Structure formats: structure tokens, C-alpha cells
Amino acid sequence: MWFRVSLLSLSCLAVISQSQAQDQASLRRSNDPTGRCQYTFSVASPEESSCPGSGAKPEIDGVLSRVTLLEALVSRMIAGEDGGIGSGVGDKGQEGLQEAYSQVTGEKNQLQQDKERLNKQVQDLQRRLEELSQEAESLRQQPCQQTHTSGGAQHGNRPANDPGYDFGNGAYQEMKAEVTEVPASHLLPVRNHNFTGCGELLSVADPVMHRKADGITGKYGVWLQDPEPQGPEYTNKTVMRIDAVGKDVRQLFVYEDMDQFAKGFPMKVLVLPEPVESTGATLYQGSFYYQLRRSRTLIRYDLASESVASRIDLPNAGFHGQHPYSWGGYTDIDLAVDEQGLWAIYSTTKAKGAIVISQLDLKSLEVRKSWETNIRKNTVANAFMLCGRLYTVASYTAPNTTINYVFDTATGVGQAVSVPFKNKYRYNSMVDYNHGQRKLYAWDNYHMVTYDVRLGRASS
Incomplete structure (x- = not known):
């Protein structure tokens, strides 16, 4: 304008x-x-007949036309006539927002579906876990089923990654405990349950745990106290322990008392001159008695002089997997002590795997007298001597098992019994009696435990 x-x-x-x-x-x-x-x-010009540069008139007309059009457009905009343009842009923006909103809504719905599916899976897993827990608890409460076999020793398999496995000998055994039926009638009669002298085994209390081994080498071993110590360095409070897993077992850990033993603080470590075989060692009157690895040789190690005092081969005794207990572990020769002295529990080819009991001389280790029983050694989990009687444990894994057989060396008669016994940790590899403490000492799956026992008078 x-x-x-x-x-x-x-x-x-x-x-x-x-x-x-x-x-x-x-x-x-x-x-x-x-x-x-x-x-x-x-x-009209009075002097010029024509205007110079008149050719520019069309360009000027074009500029004027464009300026006019711009003026018209500005006028419409000022008058609010551009609503159509703005609305066009707004429509496109609204379409974009609507599309984005639809996409977000779809993703939200998908996430909600995923959440519901995962919640359902969690509920299914929780229900399955509860079922498995109930099943496991039910299995714990049921004793292991035992079967009866006839014939010789049975050979089991031991995991190859167990340090106690001897890769050079495939005869390593780890078998389920089984009991050969023996004609038996009744429990031994008892006259006085408060009897405190030497007598028949009436009951075994629940195990008391004193220490748990730290590593794999402590899965099974021997731990004990001397029922008749010779002092002054070693007393009836002194505790000794050997971890029996391994091919060259020589370390004998010595603890001042039970408290230091529980804390794991030995006062000394004795290195035996020759390696130990399995868990059949024992301690009596200042000497440590054990079987030499891979042999039927017995060794008496004097604790005072820290040297071998005597050694002897146990005649005809099976060794290194020929006649072990049912759990295996090369437990062919099991040494034990009680009120009557030192004993060897083993078997021979002549006995065809049945348990043989020999009373040994404390100094020379020579056999004084032997008895052959009618229960096979590989059908029981362990055994111990108490008041001149052999007692066997039925299972090394069943949480609620029994002491199932007794043989009296005074009469030469054996019979079945049923004294409840608990393997709380389900792998009991050593059971020995200490008549000084009147307790059973055991090594149950890394755990070192004791059992109080109750005795009664012998039947007449």
C-alpha cells in the first residue's frame, strides 16, 4: 500500500x-x-519521442504484481484469515502425537502382559519349591532301606574327584551298610540300669558336635583322647586328630584340651615316620597305634620319644580294600581299646570275610588270642570294643540306625541286638569307645562328635 x-x-x-x-x-x-x-x-514529453530504458517496464510491472500479492496476503493474515494454514500444521502435529500415543499405549500393554506372565512363573516356581521341600523333609524322616546279601564283599564306586580315592587301585570300596541276619532272640537282660562298672551296652545318647573340619581332607578321619594317659606332657584332656583323606597321611595334630580343639589351635603337630591307612588308629597309654598304608603292618608310635617303638604284621589280615567296612575307606584293620586292652578288628581269607577279633600285646603288638564271629565285616558300617565285647553299627548313612550285633569274647557267643544309634550328618566313618570318658567318639561327615553311653550289669 x-x-x-x-x-x-x-x-x-x-x-x-x-x-x-x-x-x-x-x-x-x-x-x-x-x-x-x-x-x-x-x-507527454515535449523533447523526447521515446523513453530510454523503456524495456524495464515489464519488470516493474511484475514487481508491482508480486508486491500487490504480498500485500493481499499480509492483509488476510492480519484479518485472521490464515486459520486454514495454522489448522493444517496443527492437524499434522495432532496426527503425530496421536501416533506416538498409540505406540506408547501398545508398549505399555505389552509390558503389562509380560509382567503377568512372569508373576505366574514365579508363583509356579514357589509352588514347586514348596513341594520339593516337603518331599525332602519326608525323605529325611524315612530311614534308609537296607537289603540283605549273600556272598563275599561288594565293591562300590567312589567319586574320582575325592582326594581319598586311590587312582592306582580300582578296589576302593564305598558300600551301603547291610546286615547279615543272625539267629537272635532278645535284648540282653539288664539287672541294674544305674550300674557304673563294666557291663553291657544299654543305650547311646544323641551325638554332641565338638568341631567341624575345614576342608575336603577332613571328610573322614580319626580323633580321640587317651583313656589312660602316661603324662606329664599328654593328659586325659589332650586331644589328637588325623585327617585321613589323602595318599600320604602323616600329620598327627595335638591339642591341649577340648576347648583348643574346638577352636582349631593345636599345641603341636607330629609328623609320623610312615603314612597311616584309613581311620582304624587308636590311642592308649602314651602310644599311638595305627596300620601302615597299603600293608597289614601294625605300628606303635611312642608319643614321648616321638619314634616307632614296635611294628609287626598282623597274620593273614586282609588290607587295602580286601575286607573293609561297608563305607569303604580301606578300613580292613580297625584298632580299638577298652577296659581289657588293645584289640584288632579285621578279617582273613580263611574267615571268608567274617569279622575276626584279636587281642594284642600292648608293647610288641603280638596276637594273644583270636575269635572268629559269624557276621561279615563288609555288611556293617563300623565296630568298636566295649568291656571285651564287639559291637557293630548297621549303617553309616541312615540318620536313625542301630547297633545291631554283639560278640562277647568271654563266652565266644554272638547275637543280634537293637540299640538305637544316630548318624546325624549321614556319613559316619569312625566309631571308637573311650572307657576313661565312657563315651563313643565318631567322625561323621566332617563333624567330630561324641555319644554318651549307658551300661548295665552283664547277664549271669
């Missing part, structure tokens, strides 16, 4: 400035390209 006004003013000025040179002026009125009425003054 202002451009046209300016143009009109210029035209008027031109007319006024040249009015004297003109004979005549004309006014022209016509519509512009937009349809608006436009007035144009024309004055």
Missing part, C-alpha cells in the same frame, strides 16, 4: 514539475492484476 502511495506521489510531482512543458495531460483508470481500480497520469 505504501509503495503505491509513494508511486502516486512521484507521479504527481512529475506532473507538477513538467506542467509548463506539457501541452496536455491525461488521466487513465484501469484495474490492476488483482482487480483493484488504479489511476495513472500520463504526460
Whole structure:
């Protein structure tokens, strides 16, 4: 608009400035390209027949047309006539927002479905866990089923990754405990349950745990106290222990008392001159008695001098897996002590695997007298001597088993009994009687435990 006004003013000025040179002026009125009425003054030049550069008129007309169009557009915008353009942009924006909203909503719905599916899986797993827990508890409460076999020793398999496994000998045995039926009638009669002298075994209390071994070498071993110590360095409070897992077992750990033993603080470690075989060692009157590895040789190690005092081969005794207990472990020769002295529990080829009991000389280890029983050694889990009687344990894994057989060396008669016995940790590899403490000492799956026992008078 202002451009046209300016143009009109210029035209008027031109007319006024040249009015004297003109004979005549004309006014022209016509519509512009937009349809608006436009007035144009024309004055002829008295001197020039034609205007120089008149070729620029079309360009000027084009510029004027574009300026006019722009003015019209600005006018519509000012008047609010651009609603269509704005609405077009708004529609596109709304379409984009709607599409994004739809996508987010879909993802939300998918996540909700995933959450519901995962919650269902968690509920299924929790229900399955409860079922497994109930099944495990039910199995714990059921004693292991025992079967009866006939014939010789049975050979089991031991995991190859157990350090106690001898890779050079495939005869290593670890078998389930089984009991050969023996004609038996009743429990031994008891006259006085408060009897405190030497007598028949009436009951065994629940195990009391004193220490748990730290590493795999402590899965099974021997731990004991001397029932008749010779002092002064070693007393009836001194505890000794050997971890029996390994191929070269020589370390004898010595503890001042039970408290230091429980804490794991030995006062010394004795290195035996020759390696120990399995868990059949024992301690009596200042000497440590054990079987030499891979042999039927028995050794008496004097604790005071820390040297071998005597050694001897146990005649015809099976060794290194020929006649072990049912749990295996090369437990062919089991040494034991009680009120009557030192004993060897083993078997021979002549006895065909049945348990043989020999009483040994404390100094020379020579056999004084032997008894052959009618119970096979590989069908019981362990055995111990008490008041001149052999007692056998039925199972080394069943949590609730029994002491199932007794053989009296005074009468030469054996019979079945049923004294409850607990393997709390389900792998009992050593059971020995200590008549000084009147307790059974046992090594049950890394755990070193004791059992109080109750005795009664022998039957007449």
C-alpha cells in the first residue's frame, strides 16, 4: 500500500514539475492484476519521442504484481484469515502425537502382559519349591532301606574327584551298610540300669558336635583322647586328630584340651615316620597305634620319644580294600581299646570275610588270642570294643540306625541286638569307645562328635 502511495506521489510531482512543458495531460483508470481500480497520469514529453530504458517496464510491472500479492496476503493474515494454514500444521502435529500415543499405549500393554506372565512363573516356581521341600523333609524322616546279601564283599564306586580315592587301585570300596541276619532272640537282660562298672551296652545318647573340619581332607578321619594317659606332657584332656583323606597321611595334630580343639589351635603337630591307612588308629597309654598304608603292618608310635617303638604284621589280615567296612575307606584293620586292652578288628581269607577279633600285646603288638564271629565285616558300617565285647553299627548313612550285633569274647557267643544309634550328618566313618570318658567318639561327615553311653550289669 505504501509503495503505491509513494508511486502516486512521484507521479504527481512529475506532473507538477513538467506542467509548463506539457501541452496536455491525461488521466487513465484501469484495474490492476488483482482487480483493484488504479489511476495513472500520463504526460507527454515535449523533447523526447521515446523513453530510454523503456524495456524495464515489464519488470516493474511484475514487481508491482508480486508486491500487490504480498500485500493481499499480509492483509488476510492480519484479518485472521490464515486459520486454514495454522489448522493444517496443527492437524499434522495432532496426527503425530496421536501416533506416538498409540505406540506408547501398545508398549505399555505389552509390558503389562509380560509382567503377568512372569508373576505366574514365579508363583509356579514357589509352588514347586514348596513341594520339593516337603518331599525332602519326608525323605529325611524315612530311614534308609537296607537289603540283605549273600556272598563275599561288594565293591562300590567312589567319586574320582575325592582326594581319598586311590587312582592306582580300582578296589576302593564305598558300600551301603547291610546286615547279615543272625539267629537272635532278645535284648540282653539288664539287672541294674544305674550300674557304673563294666557291663553291657544299654543305650547311646544323641551325638554332641565338638568341631567341624575345614576342608575336603577332613571328610573322614580319626580323633580321640587317651583313656589312660602316661603324662606329664599328654593328659586325659589332650586331644589328637588325623585327617585321613589323602595318599600320604602323616600329620598327627595335638591339642591341649577340648576347648583348643574346638577352636582349631593345636599345641603341636607330629609328623609320623610312615603314612597311616584309613581311620582304624587308636590311642592308649602314651602310644599311638595305627596300620601302615597299603600293608597289614601294625605300628606303635611312642608319643614321648616321638619314634616307632614296635611294628609287626598282623597274620593273614586282609588290607587295602580286601575286607573293609561297608563305607569303604580301606578300613580292613580297625584298632580299638577298652577296659581289657588293645584289640584288632579285621578279617582273613580263611574267615571268608567274617569279622575276626584279636587281642594284642600292648608293647610288641603280638596276637594273644583270636575269635572268629559269624557276621561279615563288609555288611556293617563300623565296630568298636566295649568291656571285651564287639559291637557293630548297621549303617553309616541312615540318620536313625542301630547297633545291631554283639560278640562277647568271654563266652565266644554272638547275637543280634537293637540299640538305637544316630548318624546325624549321614556319613559316619569312625566309631571308637573311650572307657576313661565312657563315651563313643565318631567322625561323621566332617563333624567330630561324641555319644554318651549307658551300661548295665552283664547277664549271669
